[in-house]
Amino acid sequence: METSLVLPIIDISSPDKISSSTAKLIRKACLEHGFFYVKNHGISEELMEEVLRESKSFFNLPLDEKMSLLRRDLLGYTPLHAEKLDPSLTSSTGDSKESFYFGSLEGALAQRYPNQWPPEGEVISWDVETYGASAHSDYGMVTLLLTDGVPGLQVCRDKSRQPRVWEDVPGIRGAFIVNIGDMMERWTNGLFRSTLHRVMPVGKERYSVVFFLDPNPDCHVECLESCCSETSPPRFPPILAGDYIKERFRLTYES
Ligand SMILES: O=C(O)CCC(=O)C(=O)O
Numbered sequence: 708m709e710t711s712l713v714l715p716i717i718d719i720s721s722p723d724k725i726s727s728s729t730a731k732l733i734r735k736a737c738l739e740h741g742f743f744y745v746k747n748h749g750i751s752e753e754l755m756e757e758v759l760r761e762s763k764s765f766f767n768l769p770l771d772e773k774m775s776l777l778r779r780d781l782l783g784y785t786p787l788h789a790e791k792l793d794p795s796l797t798s799s800t801g802d803s804k805e806s807f808y809f810g811s812l813e814g815a816l817a818q819r820y821p822n823q824w825p826p827e828g829e830v831i832s833w834d835v836e837t838y839g840a841s842a843h844s845d846y847g848m849v850t851l852l853l854t855d856g857v858p859g860l861q862v863c864r865d866k867s868r869q870p871r872v873w874e875d876v877p878g879i880r881g882a883f884i885v886n887i888g889d890m891m892e893r894w895t896n897g898l899f900r901s902t903l904h905r906v907m908p909v910g911k912e913r914y915s916v917v918f919f920l921d922p923n924p925d926c927h928v929e930c931l932e933s934c935c936s937e938t939s940p941p942r943f944p945p946i947l948a949g950d951y952i953k954e955r956f957r958l959t960y961e962s
């Protein structure tokens with residue numbers, strides 16, 4: 708059964724003076740759902756709309772131009788059906804989703820993982836395609852999601868329950884949807900929840916822009932002292948962030 712989920716909407720205006728009550732609200736949302744909205748984040752609606760417009764222009768480029776930017780070392784273009792976010796699915800076709808990944812613009816990470824960009828002035832307009840992403844949780848720490856308002860995103864709050872119960876997460880104009888990723892779940896010993904989610908096709912094109920905040924590749928991710936005790940020992944072995952992400956990508960692209 709699919710219902711709409713009412714997630715907390717957290718006002719983060721004045722981040723320099725973020726009050727302890729706001730921090731408490733964020734903590735509560737991470738404990739309860741691993742998903743919430745943030746509003747008054749300081750990014751203008753014009754900029755959010757422009758980013759969605761540029762995305763449409765990029766994905767409307769001829770396939771051979773997009774393929775010339777094919778994903779190398781995690782970053783670049785991934786064509787339709789190249790990813791299967793739920794590697795356990797037995798169907799042979801991957802997700803009905805095209806992506807363009809880019810990372811840091813400067814610094815050591817940008818040198819290690821160079822971005823690929825289309826030539827300037829190449830992006831034009833509109834296309835019709837349906838995007839879907841099979842059930843998965845995100846790999847990193849925190850994800851910020853901007854959608855064009857077309858529905859499709861659903862979460863499953865209890866991944867251990869069968870059959871899975873999926874609830875719609877509607878977009879809220881001007882707000883970002885925020886969700887916790889697996890490495891944050893590992894750090895907090897499962898206290899902060901990395902919630903299973905998916906995107907259902909809704910019969911029309913849908914654009915989303917996603918920011919994945921990941922630890923640096925050489926970061927050791929292991930249970931924080933404050934999140935474990937004798938009665939609640941670490942549930943996940945320590946991992947190196949770079950190795951973990953690479954393995955998740957491998958499963959996504961090779962299954
Ligand atoms: O497009 C969306 O709403 C979510 C996309 C997503 O879950 C992802 O890229 O990890």
Ligand SMILES: [Fe+2]
Pocket residue numbers: 843844845904
């Ligand atoms: Fe996701």
